[in-house]
Amino acid sequence: MPITPVRSPKLYLLIVEQLKQLIQRGEYRPGDRLPTERELAQLFQVSRAPVREALVALELLDIVEGRVGGGWFVRRAPDASLDVAAVQGRPPSDILHARVLVECAVVEQVARQCDEDDLDALRRAVEAFEAEVERGEYHGDADRLFHLTLARASGNTVFADLVGYLWDLQNGQFFQRVEGMSGTARPRMERYAAEHRAMFEAVATRDASRAREAMRRHLEGVYQDLLDS
């Protein structure tokens, strides 16, 4: 179980972050020239070394480009990113509502249009979760996999992004650590497994409205469990 990684704030990572934001917000646009390394070092109140390391790293991402004797130029805006680490915790109810909105739509769409391959993948995800519960362990991977597989089956890559983000947001915030599945945890997991299977069955029988309802109840149940604990 991954304990929250305590990261020491390295300067070059902070500089990378700031530069990315500056470019994404249009402060510097593609084609623009950045301040010189020495100027950036002064602005960030550091030496040239971490500034260069940040710039070189961004160059490998094709975001900036360094020309000897010329300067650093912006090539493209950094990709939009949903970074859980950058978010300092959202109200659980906000997460719930977002998950209900997105995942209900997802499961409804999957029920309407998924093919046999999707169903196979879903079945495997359900069984992996059941096996985990059976063995008495839970580290979330199989749970996340089910929701992500569902999102992928929708055929919409953006939905997959959102579902993964929301899962991390919800579960990273709360049970960072579920050790051994003590006491009340086990019945919960068994219920979750059953709910996953129910959703799968609804999808397999192409019952969109039943699938949607199953998802809504599942998410609300998980939310309640989180609040209780």
Next chain:
Amino acid sequence: MPITPVRSPKLYLLIVEQLKQLIQRGEYRPGDRLPTERELAQLFQVSRAPVREALVALELLDIVEGRVGGGWFVRRAPDASLDVAAVQGRPPSDILHARVLVECAVVEQVARQCDEDDLDALRRAVEAFEAEVERGEYHGDADRLFHLTLARASGNTVFADLVGYLWDLQNGQFFQRVEGMSGTARPRMERYAAEHRAMFEAVATRDASRAREAMRRHLEGVYQDLLDS
């Protein structure tokens, strides 16, 4: 026949290339510790600086990980598609569907429950966009602000995250830069301004279903414009 640009081989790029190959060929596997920076510098016959720049760049790609006082560790093998995947965005239609799902729900909820302060903020966002169009400039900030203000007015912080992400995803991918608003751009922007105002009016009069429809038409219109250009 395009002349191949003779690029001056920067040392850190050569080192990045060699390290990537070493890891890809299994010389160093995930979990392994790389030689120390000083050892690598000796091996490559260079100083520490370019070695560090290469390592830091690989760290941003999640290929290696540097621990203070510990050393550099391999996290995963660099897969060739990573760079491409980082660059290529999401299918525009996927983004559209996600935006319709989320933002229609947002605007509907705002129409139902927003207060006077929210309406003020929305009005200011609408007027800022109109002023931008009036001045003949468009750099997206005011557009983004409107959608984000709407999301914030919903009271759900996660919705704000999602809306911001989806906006960046859609607009970062296409018009990275709209300079001067040439030809067909201006009428478009005027239409967008009008649509924003229409949404605002619908919200202000608490007409949830009209607001939702206005949002859906707006997003689909934007999508069509993007495809046309």
Next chain:
DNA sequence: GCGGAGAATTGGTCTGACAATAAGATCAGC
């Protein structure tokens, strides 16, 4: 105005140094 030579600027690299952290080694105590 134009072209070209020289000066100033700027990225790329090197060297050496120091602090902070992590990991290994040592040692006292039982």
Next chain:
DNA sequence: GCTGATCTTATTGTCAGACCAATTCTCCGC
């Protein structure tokens, strides 16, 4: 012999200053 704390060493992260090569700017002659 084992445990736990302490000390030592190793390593990264950062700083400062310097030099080189490529680029860009400037200014001068024409």
